[in-house]
Amino acid sequence: MSHPSQVQLTADGRLKHFLTTEDLSRELLTEILDTADSFISTQERSVKKVPLLRGKTVVNLFFENSTRTRSTFELAAKRLSADILNLDIARSATSKGETLMDTLWNLEAMYSDMFVVRHADSGAAHFIAEQVTPNVAIINAGDGRHAHPTQAMLDMLTIRRHKQQIEGQIVAIVGDILHSRVARSQIHALKTLGAAEVRVIGPATLLPRDIDSLGAKAFYRMEDGLKDCDVVIMLRLQKERMQNALLPSESEFFKLYGLTEQKLALAKPDAIVMHPGPINRGVEIESAVADGSQSVILNQVSYGIAVRMAVMAMAMSGQQGGEDNL
Amino acid sequence: MSSIVIRQARVIDPANQLDGIHDVRIVDGKIDALAPALDGDQIIDASGLWLTPGLIDLGAHLAEPGFAHKGNIASEAAAASRGGFTHICALPDSKPVADSAAVVQLIQEKSQQANAAEVLPLGALTQGLAGEQIANLFSLREAGCVAMSNARRPIKDSYVLRRLMEYAATYDIPLFLNANDAALAAGGCMHEGPVSTQLGLGGIPETAETAALAQIILLAEQVPVKLHISQISCGRSVAMLRNARSRGHAISADVPLANLLYTDEAVRGYNSQFHVQPPLRSEADRQALLQAVAEGELAISSNHRPHEIAAKKAPFAEAEPGLSMFDYFLPLALSLVDEQLSINALIHSLTCLPAEVVGKTAQLAPGADANLLLINPQATLTAQRSSLLSRGGNISCRGQQLTGIAHSVMRAGQWIHQAG
Numbered sequence: 001m002s003h004p005s006q007v008q009l010t011a012d013g014r015l016k017h018f019l020t021t022e023d024l025s026r027e028l029l030t031e032i033l034d035t036a037d038s039f040i041s042t043q044e045r046s047v048k049k050v051p052l053l054r055g056k057t058v059v060n061l062f063f064e065n066s067t068r069t070r071s072t073f074e075l076a077a078k079r080l081s082a083d084i085l086n087l088d089i090a091r092s093a094t095s096k097g098e099t100l101m102d103t104l105w106n107l108e109a110m111y112s113d114m115f116v117v118r119h120a121d122s123g124a125a126h127f128i129a130e131q132v133t134p135n136v137a138i139i140n141a142g143d144g145r146h147a148h149p150t151q152a153m154l155d156m157l158t159i160r161r162h163k164q165q166i167e168g169q170i171v172a173i174v175g176d177i178l179h180s181r182v183a184r185s186q187i188h189a190l191k192t193l194g195a196a197e198v199r200v201i202g203p204a205t206l207l208p209r210d211i212d213s214l215g216a217k218a219f220y221r222m223e224d225g226l227k228d229c230d231v232v233i234m235l236r237l238q239k240e241r242m243q244n245a246l247l248p249s250e251s252e253f254f255k256l257y258g259l260t261e262q263k264l265a266l267a268k269p270d271a272i273v274m275h276p277g278p279i280n281r282g283v284e285i286e287s288a289v290a291d292g293s294q295s296v297i298l299n300q301v302s303y304g305i306a307v308r309m310a311v312m313a314m315a316m317s318g319q320q321g322g323e324d325n326l
Numbered sequence: 327m328s329s330i331v332i333r334q335a336r337v338i339d340p341a342n343q344l345d346g347i348h349d350v351r352i353v354d355g356k357i358d359a360l361a362p363a364l365d366g367d368q369i370i371d372a373s374g375l376w377l378t379p380g381l382i383d384l385g386a387h388l389a390e391p392g393f394a395h396k397g398n399i400a401s402e403a404a405a406a407s408r409g410g411f412t413h414i415c416a417l418p419d420s421k422p423v424a425d426s427a428a429v430v431q432l433i434q435e436k437s438q439q440a441n442a443a444e445v446l447p448l449g450a451l452t453q454g455l456a457g458e459q460i461a462n463l464f465s466l467r468e469a470g471c472v473a474m475s476n477a478r479r480p481i482k483d484s485y486v487l488r489r490l491m492e493y494a495a496t497y498d499i500p501l502f503l504n505a506n507d508a509a510l511a512a513g514g515c516m517h518e519g520p521v522s523t524q525l526g527l528g529g530i531p532e533t534a535e536t537a538a539l540a541q542i543i544l545l546a547e548q549v550p551v552k553l554h555i556s557q558i559s560c561g562r563s564v565a566m567l568r569n570a571r572s573r574g575h576a577i578s579a580d581v582p583l584a585n586l587l588y589t590d591e592a593v594r595g596y597n598s599q600f601h602v603q604p605p606l607r608s609e610a611d612r613q614a615l616l617q618a619v620a621e622g623e624l625a626i627s628s629n630h631r632p633h634e635i636a637a638k639k640a641p642f643a644e645a646e647p648g649l650s651m652f653d654y655f656l657p658l659a660l661s662l663v664d665e666q667l668s669i670n671a672l673i674h675s676l677t678c679l680p681a682e683v684v685g686k687t688a689q690l691a692p693g694a695d696a697n698l699l700l701i702n703p704q705a706t707l708t709a710q711r712s713s714l715l716s717r718g719g720n721i722s723c724r725g726q727q728l729t730g731i732a733h734s735v736m737r738a739g740q741w742i743h744q745a746g
Binding site for chain 2: 016022100101119121123124126127131143144145146149181184209210213214218317
C-alpha cells in the first residue's frame with residue numbers, strides 16, 4: 001500500500017480522493033476553503049443547486065451509522081446536481097476480504113463516480129481508494145480513529161470566517177482525543193494552516209500517549225489548557241467510554257472538562273466555541289455556553305455543506321476525464 | 327553403502343566453533359568425516375558455497391488440518407525447505423487443535439509423506455487452546471510432541487498458568503509460552519506508539535508483553551519447568567530474560583524474523599501484510615533484539631503464517647495477522663548479516679539455540695545426523711508470489727531483489743530441496 005499523500009493526489013498535485021488532511025499542502029487546504037467560501041454564497045440563494053456534478057452518481061457507502069454526516073453529504077451532492085444513492089451496510093457482513101471487495105465491484109459495475117465512505121476501521125477509506133478503478137473518487141466520511149477530513153475542514157472554515165485567519169491562533173481541543181478521528185484531522189490541518197499552537201486537553205485515559213508526535217501539546221487540566229486560547233473545540237463524548245475504565249462518570253467528566261462560562265473565561269475574551277455535534281449538554285458543555293454569544297456551533301453545520309460541496313467538486317475534477325464534464 | 331562428499335565449502339558450525347574450508351563426507355544419513363580432502367562415491371563441488379547445519383524453526387502455523395484454503399503441511403514444509411529449514415515446529419492452532427494424539431499422528435504422517443522439512447508437532451497446552459483445562463500433556467508427548475504451547479491464545483489466569491507449569495514439570499515436559507497479556511493487548515492491532523497514534527489504529531502496548539513476561543518468570547521461579555518464551559518483540563523483554571538468567575533460570579526465547587527486519591514504520595499506508603502478532607515494534611526494540619541475537623541470547627523463529635489473498639484484502643485491523651515467511655526466509659535472514667550480525671551469530675540463532683530447545687543436535691561433527699544447508703551467498707532472486715512454494719501469498723518482500731539462497735538442503739542424508 002502507498003502513503004495516503006500518494007494515493008489522494010493526481011500526478012499534477014490535484015485532489016483525486018479526500019482521505020486525510022495529513023500531508024496536504026497549505027495551498028491545497030486553502031483552495032478547499034476558498035472553494036467552500038464560494039459555495040456559501042450559492043447556499044444563500046433561493047435556488048441552491050449548481051450543475052457541477054450533473055450526470056454523476058455519488059454513493060454514500062456507510063458501514064457505520066451516522067445519519068447526520070450522511071445527510072450533509074447527501075445534501076451537498078444534491079446541491080451539486082449529482083444523483084445520490086444511500087447504502088447503509090452492516091459492517092459485520094462486508095468488512096472482511098472478498099465480501100467487501102464484492103460490494104465495491106458491484107457498485108463500480110453500476111458506473112458510480114464517487115463513494116463517500118464511512119467505516120469503523122482506520123485506513124478503510126484508504127484501502128477502498130486503492131482497490132477501486134481510477135475513475136472513482138473516494139471521500140472519507142470518517143474511518144475509525146484515523147481521519148474525518150471534511151469535518152476538520154469545516155472547522156477550519158469556521159475558524160477562518162470568525163477569526164479572519166487560522167495563522168497565529170491558539171486552538172484547544174477538549175475531550176476524547178484518543179478515539180477522535182476529527183481531532184487528528186484538525187491537528188494536521190491546523191498545523192499546516194499555521195496555527196500558533198494546538199493543545200489537546202483531557203484525562204490521560206483519553207489522550208494518546210504519543211500525541212506530541214502529531215505536533216499537539218497535551219494538557220490534563222482545563223485551567224492550564226484554556227489559558228489565552230483563541231478557539232475552543234469541544235469533542236463529543238461517547239457514553240461507552242464510561243463502561244471500559246476510561247472515565248468514572250459523566251458528572252465527573254463535566255466537573256473536570258465540561259465547558260462552563262467560568263472555564264471559558266480563561267480563554268481570550270473573543271474566543272470562539274465549537275462542537276461537531278450533536279451536543280451532550282451538561283456533559284461536554286453547559287447550555288449557557290452552547291447557546292452563548294461565543295458559540296459558533298450552528299454556523300459549523302451550515303459551513304459543513306459548503307465544505308463537502310467543495311471537496312466533492314474538486315475530487316471529481318481530479319478524476320480521469322473529470323474536467324471534461326465540469 | 328554409498329557416500330556423498332561435499333567438497334570445499336566454507337563450513338560454518340557454531341556448535342563446534344568451526345568456520346573454514348573443509349570437505350564433509352556423509353554416509354548412511356550421518357556425517358562421517360570432516361577433513362581438508364576427502365573422497366567418496368558422489369562428489370559435490372561446493373566451492374564458493376557455505377555449509378551450515380540445517381535450520382530449525384521454533385514456531386510456524388502450517389494451516390493443516392483445518393485451513394486447506396491457506397496451505398497444507400506438504401506445501402508449507404516444502405517452502406520451509408526452500409528457506410533452509412530441515413525441521414519446523416508446528417504450532418497447535420490447527421482445526422481441530424493439536425490436543426489429541428490423533429491430530430499429532432495426522433501431522434506426523436503428512437510430514438513423512440511430504441519429504442521436506444520434518445514437522446515437529448507442538449501439542450496444545452490446554453484443551454481446545456481455551457486456556458482453562460489442562461490438555462493430555464503426557465499422552466501428547468508420547469505421541470511425539472516436542473513441547474506444549476498455547477499458540478498465543480490466552481491462559482485464563484495466573485492460577486491456571488501455575489498449575490500448567492507444575493503438571494508439565496512433573497513429567498519434565500517443555501513449555502513454549504507466549505508473553506501476551508490479552509487484556510492489555512485488547513483492541514490493538516499494532517505497536518502502541520507514535521505511528522499507531524498517527525494512523526489511528528488501536529495500539530498494543532509494550533507492557534502487554536513485559537507484564538505477562540514478568541508473571542511467567544515469577545511463576546517459573548517457583549516451578550522448575552523447562553521453559554521457552556515464544557515470539558518476543560520488545561527490548562525490555564530481552565533485559566528481563568537476561569536478568570532472570572543471571573539469577574540462574576535457564577529460560578530460552580525466540581524472536582520472529584519479521585521483528586528483526588521491520589518496525590512499526592512498515593505499517594504506514596495501512597499495509598495489511600505487516601499486520602502481525604506480535605506486532606512490529608520500535609527501532610529501539612529492533613536494535614535491542616538484534617543485539618541479543620548477536621550475543622547468542624535469542625533464537626530466531628519464522629512465525630510463518632500463510633494466508634490466501636482475500637485474508638489480507640481488508641482494512642488493516644480486519645486483515646488476518648501473519649506473514650508467509652518460509653520461501654524467502656534465508657535471504658531475508660542473511661540481509662541482517664550486513665547490518666549487525668555476524669554470519670556465525672545468525673546461524674547459531676537458527677541452529678544451536680533452537681536445537682537445544684527441542685532436544686535435537688545441530689552440528690557438523692562426525693556421528694551427527696546429516697541435516698545440512700548449503701547456501702549460495704551470491705545468488706540473487708526477485709521475490710514474487712508466482713514462484714512461492716507456500717500457498718500463502720502474504721509475503722513482506724514482494725518485488726524485492728534478495729541475495730543468498732538455499733542451494734540445497736539435506737535431512738538425514740536425503741536431499742529435501744535443491745535449487746533449480
